[in-house]
Amino acid sequence: MRLCIGGIVEPGTTLANKTGGWRSFKPEYHYERCTKCGLCELLCPESCVARGDEGYYEIDYDYCKGCGICAHECPTGTIEMVLEVK
Amino acid sequence: MSELKAELKVVEGSYAVAHAVKTCHPDVIAAYPITPQTHIAENLSQFNADGELGNCEYITVESEFSALSTLIGASATGARTYASTASQGLALMHEALFNAAGMRLPIVMTVANRALSAPLSIWNDQQDSIAQRDVGWIQLYAEDPQEAADMTPQAYKISEDRDVMTPAMICFDGFILTHVYEPVALLEEELTDEFLPPFNPEHILDPKNPETFGAFADPSIYTEFRYMQELGMREALKKIDPVAEEFREIYGRYYGGLLDEYRLDDAEIVLVAMGSIIGTIKDVIDEVRRDGIKAGLLKIRSFRPFPLDAVRKALKNAGIIVTLDKNISIGKCEGALCTEIKAALYNTRLDTPVVGYMLGHGGRDVPPEIIKKIINKATRSMKDGLTIESSYADLKEEFV
Numbered sequence A: 001m002r003l004c005i006g007g008i009v010e011p012g013t014t015l016a017n018k019t020g021g022w023r024s025f026k027p028e029y030h031y032e033r034c035t036k037c038g039l040c041e042l043l044c045p046e047s048c049v050a051r052g053d054e055g056y057y058e059i060d061y062d063y064c065k066g067c068g069i070c071a072h073e074c075p076t077g078t079i080e081m082v083l084e085v086k
Numbered sequence B: 001m002s003e004l005k006a007e008l009k010v011v012e013g014s015y016a017v018a019h020a021v022k023t024c025h026p027d028v029i030a031a032y033p034i035t036p037q038t039h040i041a042e043n044l045s046q047f048n049a050d051g052e053l054g055n056c057e058y059i060t061v062e063s064e065f066s067a068l069s070t071l072i073g074a075s076a077t078g079a080r081t082y083a084s085t086a087s088q089g090l091a092l093m094h095e096a097l098f099n100a101a102g103m104r105l106p107i108v109m110t111v112a113n114r115a116l117s118a119p120l121s122i123w124n125d126q127q128d129s130i131a132q133r134d135v136g137w138i139q140l141y142a143e144d145p146q147e148a149a150d151m152t153p154q155a156y157k158i159s160e161d162r163d164v165m166t167p168a169m170i171c172f173d174g175f176i177l178t179h180v181y182e183p184v185a186l187l188e189e190e191l192t193d194e195f196l197p198p199f200n201p202e203h204i205l206d207p208k209n210p211e212t213f214g215a216f217a218d219p220s221i222y223t224e225f226r227y228m229q230e231l232g233m234r235e236a237l238k239k240i241d242p243v244a245e246e247f248r249e250i251y252g253r254y255y256g257g258l259l260d261e262y263r264l265d266d267a268e269i270v271l272v273a274m275g276s277i278i279g280t281i282k283d284v285i286d287e288v289r290r291d292g293i294k295a296g297l298l299k300i301r302s303f304r305p306f307p308l309d310a311v312r313k314a315l316k317n318a319g320i321i322v323t324l325d326k327n328i329s330i331g332k333c334e335g336a337l338c339t340e341i342k343a344a345l346y347n348t349r350l351d352t353p354v355v356g357y358m359l360g361h362g363g364r365d366v367p368p369e370i371i372k373k374i375i376n377k378a379t380r381s382m383k384d385g386l387t388i389e390s391s392y393a394d395l396k397e398e399f400v
Protein backbone atom coordinates (compact mmCIF):
# COMPACT_ATOMS: atom_id res chain seq x y z
CA MET A 1 0.00 0.00 0.00
CA ARG A 2 1.22 3.52 -0.87
CA LEU A 3 0.07 6.46 1.23
CA CYS A 4 -1.01 9.67 -0.48
CA ILE A 5 0.72 12.86 0.70
CA GLY A 6 -1.27 15.16 2.95
CA GLY A 7 -3.33 12.36 4.48
CA ILE A 8 -5.60 12.66 1.45
CA VAL A 9 -8.07 9.79 1.17
CA GLU A 10 -11.06 8.92 -0.96
CA PRO A 11 -14.44 8.48 0.75
CA GLY A 12 -15.52 5.18 2.24
CA THR A 13 -12.37 4.24 4.13
CA THR A 14 -14.42 3.44 7.25
CA LEU A 15 -15.95 0.52 5.37
CA ALA A 16 -12.63 -1.17 6.12
CA ASN A 17 -12.03 0.54 9.47
CA LYS A 18 -14.72 -0.70 11.86
CA THR A 19 -14.57 1.95 14.55
CA GLY A 20 -16.93 -0.01 16.81
CA GLY A 21 -13.82 -1.72 18.10
CA TRP A 22 -13.07 1.32 20.29
CA ARG A 23 -16.20 0.74 22.41
CA SER A 24 -16.00 -0.28 26.06
CA PHE A 25 -19.72 0.06 26.88
CA LYS A 26 -22.40 -1.20 24.58
CA PRO A 27 -25.97 0.17 24.28
CA GLU A 28 -28.69 -2.51 24.47
CA TYR A 29 -32.39 -1.97 23.80
CA HIS A 30 -35.24 -3.23 26.00
CA TYR A 31 -37.94 -2.63 23.43
CA GLU A 32 -40.89 -3.20 25.81
CA ARG A 33 -40.41 0.42 27.02
CA CYS A 34 -39.70 2.01 23.61
CA THR A 35 -42.22 4.53 22.21
CA LYS A 36 -40.46 4.65 18.81
CA CYS A 37 -39.89 8.41 19.23
CA GLY A 38 -36.67 8.28 17.19
CA LEU A 39 -34.53 10.46 19.45
CA CYS A 40 -31.80 7.83 19.63
CA GLU A 41 -31.51 7.85 15.85
CA LEU A 42 -31.54 11.63 15.72
CA LEU A 43 -28.93 12.18 18.39
CA CYS A 44 -26.41 9.42 17.72
CA PRO A 45 -23.20 11.24 16.66
CA GLU A 46 -22.11 8.27 14.57
CA SER A 47 -25.41 7.95 12.67
CA CYS A 48 -25.29 4.28 13.42
CA VAL A 49 -28.87 4.00 14.73
CA ALA A 50 -31.49 3.18 12.11
CA ARG A 51 -35.19 2.34 12.10
CA GLY A 52 -35.89 -1.34 11.62
CA ASP A 53 -38.87 -3.13 10.02
CA GLU A 54 -41.08 -3.10 13.10
CA GLY A 55 -40.46 0.61 13.69
CA TYR A 56 -38.04 -0.12 16.48
CA TYR A 57 -34.53 1.24 16.30
CA GLU A 58 -31.42 -0.85 15.81
CA ILE A 59 -27.74 -0.16 16.23
CA ASP A 60 -24.94 -0.98 13.81
CA TYR A 61 -22.35 -2.23 16.29
CA ASP A 62 -19.59 -2.05 13.67
CA TYR A 63 -19.66 1.73 14.12
CA CYS A 64 -21.27 2.38 17.54
CA LYS A 65 -18.50 3.89 19.68
CA GLY A 66 -20.33 3.36 22.96
CA CYS A 67 -20.60 7.04 23.87
CA GLY A 68 -23.93 6.47 25.63
CA ILE A 69 -25.67 9.55 24.25
CA CYS A 70 -28.60 7.44 23.05
CA ALA A 71 -29.06 5.90 26.50
CA HIS A 72 -28.74 9.27 28.20
CA GLU A 73 -31.26 10.97 25.91
CA CYS A 74 -33.83 8.21 25.59
CA PRO A 75 -36.90 9.53 27.48
CA THR A 76 -38.18 6.08 28.48
CA GLY A 77 -34.97 4.41 29.66
CA THR A 78 -35.14 1.82 26.89
CA ILE A 79 -31.42 1.76 26.31
CA GLU A 80 -29.01 0.27 28.84
CA MET A 81 -25.23 0.63 28.64
CA VAL A 82 -23.62 -2.69 29.49
CA LEU A 83 -19.92 -3.44 29.84
CA GLU A 84 -18.58 -4.87 26.61
CA VAL A 85 -17.16 -8.34 27.08
CA LYS A 86 -15.03 -9.83 24.34
CA MET B 1 23.04 40.95 -8.11
CA SER B 2 23.19 40.93 -11.86
CA GLU B 3 22.14 43.73 -14.15
CA LEU B 4 18.58 45.00 -13.94
CA LYS B 5 16.50 44.90 -17.08
CA ALA B 6 13.55 46.77 -15.65
CA GLU B 7 13.03 50.40 -14.82
CA LEU B 8 13.51 51.31 -11.16
CA LYS B 9 10.84 53.02 -9.13
CA VAL B 10 11.11 54.38 -5.61
CA VAL B 11 8.46 52.52 -3.60
CA GLU B 12 7.93 51.27 -0.07
CA GLY B 13 9.11 47.69 0.61
CA SER B 14 5.56 46.59 1.41
CA TYR B 15 4.32 47.98 -1.89
CA ALA B 16 7.02 46.10 -3.82
CA VAL B 17 5.91 42.84 -2.18
CA ALA B 18 2.18 43.48 -2.64
CA HIS B 19 2.85 44.32 -6.28
CA ALA B 20 4.83 41.11 -6.73
CA VAL B 21 1.92 39.15 -5.23
CA LYS B 22 -0.43 40.79 -7.73
CA THR B 23 1.63 39.56 -10.68
CA CYS B 24 1.35 35.99 -9.33
CA HIS B 25 -2.46 36.14 -9.76
CA PRO B 26 -3.56 34.77 -6.38
CA ASP B 27 -7.11 33.41 -6.32
CA VAL B 28 -7.68 33.96 -2.61
CA ILE B 29 -6.02 36.36 -0.19
CA ALA B 30 -6.84 36.37 3.50
CA ALA B 31 -4.96 38.69 5.78
CA TYR B 32 -5.42 40.41 9.09
CA PRO B 33 -3.51 43.63 9.63
CA ILE B 34 -0.65 43.63 12.12
CA THR B 35 2.28 46.02 12.40
CA PRO B 36 4.64 46.04 10.48
CA GLN B 37 2.89 43.88 7.86
CA THR B 38 -0.17 46.16 7.51
CA HIS B 39 0.93 47.98 4.38
CA ILE B 40 1.18 44.74 2.43
CA ALA B 41 -2.42 43.85 3.32
CA GLU B 42 -3.53 47.44 2.63
CA ASN B 43 -1.87 47.63 -0.76
CA LEU B 44 -3.41 44.31 -1.83
CA SER B 45 -6.79 45.46 -0.60
CA GLN B 46 -6.39 48.61 -2.68
CA PHE B 47 -5.43 46.61 -5.77
CA ASN B 48 -8.52 44.50 -5.19
CA ALA B 49 -10.79 47.53 -4.79
CA ASP B 50 -9.34 48.96 -8.02
CA GLY B 51 -10.16 45.74 -9.85
CA GLU B 52 -6.49 44.92 -10.43
CA LEU B 53 -6.59 41.46 -8.87
CA GLY B 54 -8.94 39.93 -11.45
CA ASN B 55 -11.14 37.25 -9.94
CA CYS B 56 -9.22 37.16 -6.70
CA GLU B 57 -11.27 36.89 -3.55
CA TYR B 58 -9.91 39.08 -0.75
CA ILE B 59 -11.34 37.72 2.48
CA THR B 60 -11.24 39.98 5.51
CA VAL B 61 -11.06 37.87 8.64
CA GLU B 62 -11.18 38.51 12.37
CA SER B 63 -7.80 37.01 13.26
CA GLU B 64 -4.63 35.52 11.83
CA PHE B 65 -5.81 32.09 12.89
CA SER B 66 -8.87 32.57 10.67
CA ALA B 67 -6.76 34.00 7.87
CA LEU B 68 -4.64 30.89 7.61
CA SER B 69 -7.57 28.54 8.23
CA THR B 70 -9.45 30.22 5.39
CA LEU B 71 -6.48 29.76 3.09
CA ILE B 72 -6.14 26.10 4.05
CA GLY B 73 -9.68 25.52 2.80
CA ALA B 74 -9.13 27.67 -0.28
CA SER B 75 -5.82 26.06 -1.19
CA ALA B 76 -7.36 22.59 -0.92
CA THR B 77 -9.83 23.57 -3.65
CA GLY B 78 -6.91 24.29 -5.96
CA ALA B 79 -6.75 28.07 -5.43
CA ARG B 80 -3.46 29.95 -5.35
CA THR B 81 -3.44 31.58 -1.94
CA TYR B 82 -1.56 34.37 -0.19
CA ALA B 83 -1.30 35.72 3.33
CA SER B 84 0.98 38.07 5.20
CA THR B 85 1.53 38.48 8.89
CA ALA B 86 4.06 39.15 11.67
CA SER B 87 4.94 38.45 15.26
CA GLN B 88 1.87 37.77 17.46
CA GLY B 89 -0.15 37.09 14.32
CA LEU B 90 2.24 34.39 13.21
CA ALA B 91 2.22 32.96 16.73
CA LEU B 92 -1.58 32.83 16.64
CA MET B 93 -1.35 30.85 13.39
CA HIS B 94 0.89 28.24 14.98
CA GLU B 95 -1.60 25.37 15.03
CA ALA B 96 -2.85 26.05 11.52
CA LEU B 97 0.72 26.27 10.18
CA PHE B 98 1.18 22.57 10.96
CA ASN B 99 -2.12 21.77 9.24
CA ALA B 100 -1.21 23.62 6.05
CA ALA B 101 2.12 21.80 5.88
CA GLY B 102 0.67 18.41 6.83
CA MET B 103 -2.08 18.67 4.21
CA ARG B 104 0.61 19.68 1.70
CA LEU B 105 -1.02 22.96 0.72
CA PRO B 106 1.42 25.34 -1.01
CA ILE B 107 0.26 28.58 0.59
CA VAL B 108 2.73 31.46 0.29
CA MET B 109 2.97 33.95 3.12
CA THR B 110 5.13 36.98 3.71
CA VAL B 111 6.31 37.44 7.28
CA ALA B 112 7.30 41.00 8.19
CA ASN B 113 9.67 39.91 10.94
CA ARG B 114 8.93 41.47 14.32
CA ALA B 115 9.77 40.79 17.97
CA LEU B 116 7.32 39.01 20.28
CA SER B 117 5.72 40.20 23.52
CA ALA B 118 6.33 40.52 26.42
CA PRO B 119 7.60 43.18 26.81
CA LEU B 120 5.57 44.63 23.97
CA SER B 121 7.65 45.54 20.96
CA ILE B 122 6.46 46.34 17.48
CA TRP B 123 10.00 46.49 16.11
CA ASN B 124 12.10 44.10 14.16
CA ASP B 125 13.88 40.91 15.02
CA GLN B 126 13.43 37.38 13.65
CA GLN B 127 12.13 35.62 16.76
CA ASP B 128 8.66 35.20 15.23
CA SER B 129 9.61 33.11 12.21
CA ILE B 130 12.46 31.31 13.97
CA ALA B 131 9.97 30.17 16.62
CA GLN B 132 8.05 28.51 13.75
CA ARG B 133 11.07 26.58 12.52
CA ASP B 134 9.52 23.15 12.96
CA VAL B 135 6.03 23.69 11.54
CA GLY B 136 7.07 22.18 8.21
CA TRP B 137 7.07 25.36 6.11
CA ILE B 138 9.80 26.43 3.73
CA GLN B 139 11.47 29.54 5.19
CA LEU B 140 13.25 31.99 2.91
CA TYR B 141 14.93 35.18 4.17
CA ALA B 142 15.27 38.29 2.03
CA GLU B 143 17.92 40.96 2.33
CA ASP B 144 16.06 43.89 0.76
CA PRO B 145 12.63 44.77 -0.69
CA GLN B 146 13.69 43.76 -4.19
CA GLU B 147 14.67 40.31 -3.02
CA ALA B 148 11.47 39.91 -0.97
CA ALA B 149 9.43 40.84 -4.05
CA ASP B 150 11.44 38.59 -6.35
CA MET B 151 11.17 35.70 -3.90
CA THR B 152 7.38 35.76 -4.19
CA PRO B 153 6.94 34.11 -7.61
CA GLN B 154 9.95 31.91 -6.79
CA ALA B 155 8.24 30.75 -3.60
CA TYR B 156 5.08 29.84 -5.53
CA LYS B 157 7.08 27.97 -8.12
CA ILE B 158 8.95 25.97 -5.51
CA SER B 159 5.98 25.34 -3.20
CA GLU B 160 3.53 24.36 -5.92
CA ASP B 161 5.92 21.91 -7.55
CA ARG B 162 4.19 18.53 -7.42
CA ASP B 163 7.19 16.95 -5.77
CA VAL B 164 7.36 19.67 -3.13
CA MET B 165 3.77 20.67 -2.24
CA THR B 166 4.88 22.51 0.88
CA PRO B 167 3.87 25.99 2.04
CA ALA B 168 6.46 28.76 2.13
CA MET B 169 7.18 31.79 4.30
CA ILE B 170 9.10 34.69 2.84
CA CYS B 171 10.66 36.46 5.80
CA PHE B 172 11.80 40.05 5.54
CA ASP B 173 12.63 42.42 8.35
CA GLY B 174 9.79 44.54 9.65
CA PHE B 175 10.15 48.33 9.31
CA ILE B 176 13.76 48.07 8.12
CA LEU B 177 12.52 46.55 4.86
CA THR B 178 8.71 46.83 4.97
CA HIS B 179 8.73 50.59 5.48
CA VAL B 180 11.86 51.62 3.63
CA TYR B 181 11.46 53.53 0.37
CA GLU B 182 14.08 52.57 -2.15
CA PRO B 183 14.44 51.96 -5.86
CA VAL B 184 12.83 48.67 -6.84
CA ALA B 185 12.19 47.04 -10.21
CA LEU B 186 8.51 46.17 -9.87
CA LEU B 187 7.73 42.74 -11.27
CA GLU B 188 6.15 42.75 -14.69
CA GLU B 189 3.02 40.70 -15.16
CA GLU B 190 4.07 39.25 -18.52
CA LEU B 191 7.38 38.08 -17.09
CA THR B 192 5.75 36.49 -14.05
CA ASP B 193 3.29 34.76 -16.38
CA GLU B 194 6.22 33.40 -18.33
CA PHE B 195 8.06 32.33 -15.18
CA LEU B 196 5.26 30.92 -13.04
CA PRO B 197 2.95 28.21 -14.40
CA PRO B 198 -0.65 28.05 -13.14
CA PHE B 199 -1.28 26.12 -9.92
CA ASN B 200 -2.41 22.66 -10.92
CA PRO B 201 -2.45 20.29 -7.94
CA GLU B 202 -3.06 16.58 -8.25
CA HIS B 203 -5.74 16.51 -5.55
CA ILE B 204 -8.41 19.12 -4.94
CA LEU B 205 -11.55 19.36 -2.84
CA ASP B 206 -14.32 18.79 -5.32
CA PRO B 207 -17.91 17.81 -4.42
CA LYS B 208 -18.11 15.71 -7.58
CA ASN B 209 -15.11 13.69 -6.57
CA PRO B 210 -14.96 13.90 -2.78
CA GLU B 211 -11.72 13.45 -0.88
CA THR B 212 -10.67 14.04 2.71
CA PHE B 213 -7.54 16.10 3.41
CA GLY B 214 -5.45 15.53 6.53
CA ALA B 215 -7.34 12.42 7.54
CA PHE B 216 -6.80 10.55 10.78
CA ALA B 217 -3.54 8.59 10.91
CA ASP B 218 -3.06 5.97 13.60
CA PRO B 219 0.39 5.03 14.94
CA SER B 220 0.92 2.51 12.14
CA ILE B 221 1.12 5.26 9.46
CA TYR B 222 1.68 8.66 11.15
CA THR B 223 5.49 8.48 10.88
CA GLU B 224 5.28 7.87 7.15
CA PHE B 225 3.20 11.00 6.56
CA ARG B 226 5.76 13.06 8.49
CA TYR B 227 8.58 11.45 6.52
CA MET B 228 6.83 12.32 3.26
CA GLN B 229 6.88 15.98 4.38
CA GLU B 230 10.63 15.60 4.84
CA LEU B 231 10.85 14.20 1.29
CA GLY B 232 8.94 17.24 0.04
CA MET B 233 11.51 19.48 1.73
CA ARG B 234 14.33 17.49 0.12
CA GLU B 235 12.76 18.16 -3.28
CA ALA B 236 12.52 21.84 -2.39
CA LEU B 237 16.22 21.75 -1.54
CA LYS B 238 16.95 20.52 -5.07
CA LYS B 239 14.67 23.10 -6.70
CA ILE B 240 15.54 26.37 -4.97
CA ASP B 241 18.80 26.85 -6.92
CA PRO B 242 17.38 26.05 -10.39
CA VAL B 243 14.31 28.20 -9.74
CA ALA B 244 16.59 31.13 -8.84
CA GLU B 245 18.45 30.51 -12.11
CA GLU B 246 15.20 30.45 -14.13
CA PHE B 247 14.26 33.70 -12.45
CA ARG B 248 17.60 35.19 -13.45
CA GLU B 249 17.06 34.17 -17.06
CA ILE B 250 13.66 35.83 -17.26
CA TYR B 251 14.05 38.87 -15.02
CA GLY B 252 17.82 39.35 -15.04
CA ARG B 253 18.13 39.41 -11.25
CA TYR B 254 19.82 36.93 -8.95
CA TYR B 255 20.47 36.86 -5.21
CA GLY B 256 21.82 33.37 -4.79
CA GLY B 257 19.79 30.20 -4.39
CA LEU B 258 19.88 28.33 -1.12
CA LEU B 259 22.62 30.68 0.00
CA ASP B 260 24.81 33.43 -1.32
CA GLU B 261 28.45 34.27 -0.76
CA TYR B 262 30.29 37.56 -0.50
CA ARG B 263 34.10 37.69 -0.70
CA LEU B 264 34.19 34.20 0.71
CA ASP B 265 36.85 32.57 -1.50
CA ASP B 266 39.89 33.51 0.58
CA ALA B 267 38.04 34.52 3.76
CA GLU B 268 39.48 33.53 7.12
CA ILE B 269 36.69 35.09 9.14
CA VAL B 270 33.31 34.06 7.82
CA LEU B 271 30.18 35.81 9.03
CA VAL B 272 26.90 33.93 8.66
CA ALA B 273 23.63 35.86 8.73
CA MET B 274 20.13 36.27 7.26
CA GLY B 275 17.95 39.24 6.35
CA SER B 276 18.52 42.97 6.26
CA ILE B 277 21.82 43.01 8.19
CA ILE B 278 23.45 41.43 5.13
CA GLY B 279 23.84 44.85 3.48
CA THR B 280 25.56 46.35 6.52
CA ILE B 281 27.84 43.32 6.81
CA LYS B 282 28.92 43.61 3.16
CA ASP B 283 29.88 47.25 3.68
CA VAL B 284 31.89 46.40 6.79
CA ILE B 285 33.63 43.53 5.00
CA ASP B 286 34.75 45.92 2.25
CA GLU B 287 36.06 48.28 4.91
CA VAL B 288 38.01 45.75 7.01
CA ARG B 289 39.43 44.15 3.88
CA ARG B 290 41.11 47.48 3.15
CA ASP B 291 42.91 46.97 6.48
CA GLY B 292 43.99 43.52 5.40
CA ILE B 293 41.45 41.51 7.43
CA LYS B 294 40.22 38.63 5.31
CA ALA B 295 36.53 38.63 6.14
CA GLY B 296 33.73 37.14 4.06
CA LEU B 297 30.01 36.50 4.30
CA LEU B 298 27.75 33.48 3.96
CA LYS B 299 24.16 34.58 3.51
CA ILE B 300 21.55 31.98 4.31
CA ARG B 301 18.51 32.45 2.05
CA SER B 302 16.83 29.13 2.76
CA PHE B 303 16.67 28.33 6.46
CA ARG B 304 14.19 25.51 5.84
CA PRO B 305 15.04 23.37 4.00
CA PHE B 306 18.46 23.88 5.57
CA PRO B 307 21.18 23.57 2.90
CA LEU B 308 23.49 21.34 4.92
CA ASP B 309 25.86 20.28 2.11
CA ALA B 310 26.11 23.74 0.59
CA VAL B 311 26.83 25.26 4.01
CA ARG B 312 29.54 22.70 4.75
CA LYS B 313 31.14 23.35 1.39
CA ALA B 314 31.01 27.12 1.82
CA LEU B 315 32.56 26.97 5.29
CA LYS B 316 35.28 24.40 4.70
CA ASN B 317 38.17 26.88 4.47
CA ALA B 318 37.05 29.23 7.21
CA GLY B 319 39.44 29.95 10.09
CA ILE B 320 36.65 31.13 12.36
CA ILE B 321 32.90 31.32 11.83
CA VAL B 322 30.80 34.08 13.33
CA THR B 323 27.02 33.75 13.34
CA LEU B 324 24.76 36.77 13.78
CA ASP B 325 21.28 36.07 15.08
CA LYS B 326 18.25 38.31 15.50
CA ASN B 327 16.71 35.68 17.76
CA ILE B 328 17.58 33.74 20.90
CA SER B 329 16.77 30.37 22.35
CA ILE B 330 16.43 31.44 25.96
CA GLY B 331 17.97 28.83 28.20
CA LYS B 332 20.64 28.03 25.60
CA CYS B 333 21.79 31.63 25.13
CA GLU B 334 22.22 30.96 21.45
CA GLY B 335 20.56 32.04 18.23
CA ALA B 336 19.14 29.56 15.72
CA LEU B 337 21.82 30.12 13.07
CA CYS B 338 24.54 29.50 15.63
CA THR B 339 22.98 26.19 16.64
CA GLU B 340 22.45 25.15 13.02
CA ILE B 341 25.96 26.03 11.89
CA LYS B 342 27.58 24.25 14.82
CA ALA B 343 25.43 21.19 14.14
CA ALA B 344 26.24 21.32 10.42
CA LEU B 345 29.98 21.12 11.13
CA TYR B 346 29.86 18.51 13.84
CA ASN B 347 29.87 15.38 11.67
CA THR B 348 32.64 16.65 9.42
CA ARG B 349 36.38 16.61 10.04
CA LEU B 350 36.27 20.35 10.59
CA ASP B 351 36.69 21.74 14.06
CA THR B 352 36.46 25.37 13.06
CA PRO B 353 35.45 27.52 16.03
CA VAL B 354 31.94 28.95 15.82
CA VAL B 355 31.20 32.14 17.69
CA GLY B 356 27.58 33.19 18.03
CA TYR B 357 26.44 36.78 18.50
CA MET B 358 22.89 37.86 19.06
CA LEU B 359 22.06 41.42 18.16
CA GLY B 360 19.41 43.76 16.85
CA HIS B 361 16.61 42.36 18.99
CA GLY B 362 13.38 44.30 19.45
CA GLY B 363 14.38 46.77 16.78
CA ARG B 364 17.78 47.78 18.20
CA ASP B 365 19.82 49.25 15.37
CA VAL B 366 22.79 47.28 14.06
CA PRO B 367 25.35 49.93 13.09
CA PRO B 368 28.51 49.04 11.13
CA GLU B 369 30.65 49.69 14.25
CA ILE B 370 29.18 46.73 16.05
CA ILE B 371 29.91 44.38 13.12
CA LYS B 372 33.45 45.79 13.02
CA LYS B 373 33.85 45.12 16.75
CA ILE B 374 32.66 41.56 16.26
CA ILE B 375 35.13 41.00 13.41
CA ASN B 376 37.98 42.42 15.50
CA LYS B 377 37.12 40.15 18.42
CA ALA B 378 36.98 37.16 16.09
CA THR B 379 40.38 38.08 14.62
CA ARG B 380 41.91 38.18 18.10
CA SER B 381 40.34 34.94 19.24
CA MET B 382 41.48 33.21 16.05
CA LYS B 383 45.06 34.35 16.69
CA ASP B 384 45.01 33.48 20.41
CA GLY B 385 43.07 30.24 19.94
CA LEU B 386 40.47 31.41 22.49
CA THR B 387 36.97 29.99 22.52
CA ILE B 388 34.16 32.50 22.81
CA GLU B 389 30.74 31.24 23.78
CA SER B 390 27.64 32.71 22.25
CA SER B 391 26.58 36.07 23.68
CA TYR B 392 24.75 39.32 23.00
CA ALA B 393 26.82 41.75 20.99
CA ASP B 394 24.81 44.82 21.98
CA LEU B 395 23.75 44.18 25.58
CA LYS B 396 23.68 47.21 27.88
CA GLU B 397 25.22 45.65 30.97
CA GLU B 398 24.47 48.71 33.07
CA PHE B 399 20.72 48.02 32.82
CA VAL B 400 20.68 44.50 34.19
Ligand code: SF4
Residues within 6 Å of the ligand: A027, A043, A044, A045, A046, A047, A048, A049, A059, A063, A064, A065, A066, A067, A068, A069, A070, A071
Ligand atom coordinates in the same frame (compact mmCIF):
# COMPACT_ATOMS: atom_id res chain seq x y z
S1 SF4 C 1 -23.71 4.61 22.19
FE1 SF4 C 1 -23.31 6.49 21.05
S2 SF4 C 1 -22.54 5.74 19.11
FE2 SF4 C 1 -23.54 3.99 20.07
S3 SF4 C 1 -25.60 4.03 19.29
FE3 SF4 C 1 -25.62 5.17 21.19
S4 SF4 C 1 -25.34 7.28 20.58
FE4 SF4 C 1 -24.75 6.02 18.85
Ligand code: SF4
Residues within 6 Å of the ligand: A029, A033, A034, A035, A036, A037, A038, A039, A040, A041, A057, A073, A074, A075, A076, A077, A078, A079
Ligand atom coordinates in the same frame (compact mmCIF):
# COMPACT_ATOMS: atom_id res chain seq x y z
S1 SF4 D 1 -35.05 7.27 22.19
FE1 SF4 D 1 -35.72 5.57 23.44
S2 SF4 D 1 -37.89 5.60 23.24
FE2 SF4 D 1 -37.15 6.87 21.60
S3 SF4 D 1 -36.94 5.47 19.90
FE3 SF4 D 1 -34.99 5.49 20.88
S4 SF4 D 1 -35.08 3.77 22.30
FE4 SF4 D 1 -37.15 4.20 21.69
